[in-house]
Amino acid sequence: MHLDIEEKEKLEEDEVTDNDGFSKLGLRPEILKSLEKMGYKEPSPIQKETIPLIMEGKDIIGQAETGSGKTAACGIPIVHKVDVENIEIQALILVPTRELAVQYVEELSKISDKTGVRCFAIYGGFSMPVQLAKLRHGVHVLVGTPGRLIDHLYRGTLHLSSIKTFVIDEADEMLDMGFFKDVELLADCIIGEHQTLLFSATMPPPIKALSETYMTNPSHVVLNRSTVSPKSLKHCYIKSEEVDKTDQLIKLIQGANITQAIIFCKSRTRVMSLFEALKKRLKETDFLHGGLDQAIRNKVMEKFRAGKLKYLIATDLAGRGLDFSGISHVINYNVPENPEAYIHRTGRAARQGREGMAISFMSFRETEYLHNIQNRIKVNVNKFGSENSPVPKPSRKPHSSRRKNHYTRPGQFDRKQKRPHHRHPSNET
Numbered sequence: 402m403h404l405d406i407e408e409k410e411k412l413e414e415d416e417v418t419d420n421d422g423f424s425k426l427g428l429r430p431e432i433l434k435s436l437e438k439m440g441y442k443e444p445s446p447i448q449k450e451t452i453p454l455i456m457e458g459k460d461i462i463g464q465a466e467t468g469s470g471k472t473a474a475c476g477i478p479i480v481h482k483v484d485v486e487n488i489e490i491q492a493l494i495l496v497p498t499r500e501l502a503v504q505y506v507e508e509l510s511k512i513s514d515k516t517g518v519r520c521f522a523i524y525g526g527f528s529m530p531v532q533l534a535k536l537r538h539g540v541h542v543l544v545g546t547p548g549r550l551i552d553h554l555y556r557g558t559l560h561l562s563s564i565k566t567f568v569i570d571e572a573d574e575m576l577d578m579g580f581f582k583d584v585e586l587l588a589d590c591i592i593g594e595h596q597t598l599l600f601s602a603t604m605p606p607p608i609k610a611l612s613e614t615y616m617t618n619p620s621h622v623v624l625n626r627s628t629v630s631p632k633s634l635k636h637c638y639i640k641s642e643e644v645d646k647t648d649q650l651i652k653l654i655q656g657a658n659i660t661q662a663i664i665f666c667k668s669r670t671r672v673m674s675l676f677e678a679l680k681k682r683l684k685e686t687d688f689l690h691g692g693l694d695q696a697i698r699n700k701v702m703e704k705f706r707a708g709k710l711k712y713l714i715a716t717d718l719a720g721r722g723l724d725f726s727g728i729s730h731v732i733n734y735n736v737p738e739n740p741e742a743y744i745h746r747t748g749r750a751a752r753q754g755r756e757g758m759a760i761s762f763m764s765f766r767e768t769e770y771l772h773n774i775q776n777r778i779k780v781n782v783n784k785f786g787s788e789n790s791p792v793p794k795p796s797r798k799p800h801s802s803r804r805k806n807h808y809t810r811p812g813q814f815d816r817k818q819k820r821p822h823h824r825h826p827s828n829e830t
């Protein structure tokens with residue numbers, strides 16, 4: 402048979418679409434229906450790679466850029482594997498923040514709609530009696546933040562002996578020193594045979610090495626070797642010293658075409674002072690940090706998700722995992738010292754191939770941070786409004802102690818600094 406080029410290309414296209422569909426993965430029909438309802442036509446690259454491996458029971462380290470669909474990459478096979486007749490917790494998913502626990506379980510609930518699989522989230526700040534009742538009633542897939550899960554372990558209300566799949570989302574953050582002891586305790590309580598899955602957009606080598614001690618011949622699925630940041634995200638900077646940042650931010654906001662933006666600050670205090678400075682001049686502005694009551698945190702998240710807020714001023718609490726479809730800009734009022742934090746913060750924009758822009762206000766002392774970030778993400782961070790003027794090499798001048806003190810208040814710690822006590826990052830951001 403002779404096919405002309407156009408016909409051949411069409412056939413190949415059809416073949417690819419067909420092979421790429423969820424239906425080829427051998428999933429339960431109810432799940433396929435749910436995915437259709439959710440508008441998921443075909444698996445994203447990380448989903449295509451990891452779903453079959455997870456279904457086989459393999460241990461996995463899955464690394465793909467922010468917004469690439471890692472939740473469903475893990476959630477779909479977990480729901481598929483649940484034995485509905487067995488009313489015991491069969492999968493446990495650890496996440497670093499309460500907001501992420503809520504988001505994760507919402508996605509799982511959509512995937513598992515009509516399957517009979519019961520998914521639930523346990524996190525601090527949420528009614529204990531409701532959690533106890535739910536656990537008593539029976540949960541198949543449990544999402545949780547480590548602190549509250551451990552509370553339940555001590556109370557004897559959480560049993561992990563039937564866990565077949567143990568997931569650590571945002572794994573590098575969870576295995577970092579802030580959460581490590583809690584994660585270790587929970588991992589030690591899962592005594593039955595199980596698979597372990599780690600997911601994140603970033604995985605620094607020491608964390609990767611550490612994580613492997615928990616796993617058996619893990620498969621590394623790494624889809625973001627060339628760039629860790631989404632290709633559709635533009636990065637730029639505006640030179641600005643601390644005292645000028647608020648005025649420059651207002652100027653930027655008035656001129657830029659922003660649909661929705663998160664403005665990240667390095668501390669709760671800075672979030673509050675920026676909110677005070679902005680609230681009269683910018684309508685539809687609110688703030689989020691870990692010191693707020695959980696009910697308020699939930700309300701702010703809801704309003705922002707629903708598009709009722711345009712600007713959200715936040716700490717790194719909102720920097721990991723949260724999925725917002727309407728964000729056009731991520732603004733760093735303070736440049737994070739840690740490149741991983743930058744990747745996660747800015748990854749709140751440009752999700753699933755959408756366009757997005759990350760703008761960082763860079764003071765003299767932050768030049769070094771942003772220069773390191775530029776090297777890490779392997780993409781130029783250009784001067785705002787200019788096509789080709791990347792962050793310059795920082796001058797080697799040592800920082801004056803006066804400048805340094807300006808940033809460090811009593812009781813305020815740098816993320817990398819050794820802390821005197823075991824901490825929960827979600828309580829500080």
Ligand code: ADP
Nearest residue numbers: 441442443444445467468469470471472473724
């Ligand atoms: P990640 O964890 O990689 O940062 P998420 O799991 O939060 O990304 O997913 C990002 C967005 O992509 C979510 O809004 C999710 O609903 C959507 N999404 C995930 N998988 C698919 C798919 N196969 N098709 C369409 N949209 C998807």
Ligand code: MG
Nearest residue numbers: 471472570722
């Ligand atoms: Mg995620």
